[in-house]
Amino acid sequence: MSKANTAQFFESVKAHGFVRRSAVYRWMWTNYDDLSELLKEARPSWIVIARELNGIGLRDARGRDLASDNIRRVWLRVSRDLEKERQAARAQQRPAEPATSAREEPKRFNPSRLPANYRPDVEIKPQPSVPATSGPYQVPASIDVSEVPEFYTRKDGTVVHRTQEQRERIAQQRAGFEKETRHIDRYILTQKAK
Structure with missing residues (x-):
């Protein structure tokens, strides 16, 4: 296959990349930013949007007029798919996180699995000594x-x-x-x- 044929092949495949998607899906994908601004600002009814899309000649896969419920479902699908694509692009631009992240769960401490001679790396501070007393409730003379x-x-x-x-x-x-x-x-x- 020559370079000219290869280029033609890729152009042809790109042109038909949305073959599995309806004309309405492709139109919404292409005009997503403008349409999302319109939906945020004017908040039109899906019936009005369906009527206008029928007016510019868009039809469903069987050639019938577009229904408002179908338009709404297609819009949700386009929004979901485009958001997934944008998240994937952002993930590729972001540097990879280190293998050990701070969000990992700490390892469970299971005392029964420790060796018999295990000693924790903790500094044990000596407690102040209390003078001995003669009886269980005798108070040392040094305490008021x-x-x-x-x-x-x-x-x-x-x-x-x-x-x-x-x-x-x-x-x-x-x-x-x-x-x-x-x-x-x-x-x-x-x-x-x-």
Whole structure:
């Protein structure tokens, strides 16, 4: 095939590139920008657009007059196809993103899959040491308990934690309930014996 024949071949194929599309589709594709401006500004009815397209001699694939619903569907198809083509062109112009993008999901952390000797790369800060105390609720002498609401001083001078007093009160109430329960049990037993 000579260069002249090859050029003629490509021209012929380009001229018939829209063979699978109707004349209305090809016309809307060619005049897309002007038609989209008209639709944004004037917002005409599809019936009016169909009448005007019939007036300039456009027909459907069977040679009949164009219907407004068909015109609307063709317009949506042309808009969709043209937008896809423009997005593809923009994607080709844009530089390729690096293989690792910031949008990737982080890898799931599965502790059961870690080696037994695994240690995280985290700096562990030492906690300040608290002086040892003699009892569970004893306060070190270096701490001023008058400023700490959890501690208070009893009348006898002992410093007590708030929860310690609550535990003592609960123990006293429990002892009282047990004493009362024994008293009631004795009363019931004496009543049955009579």
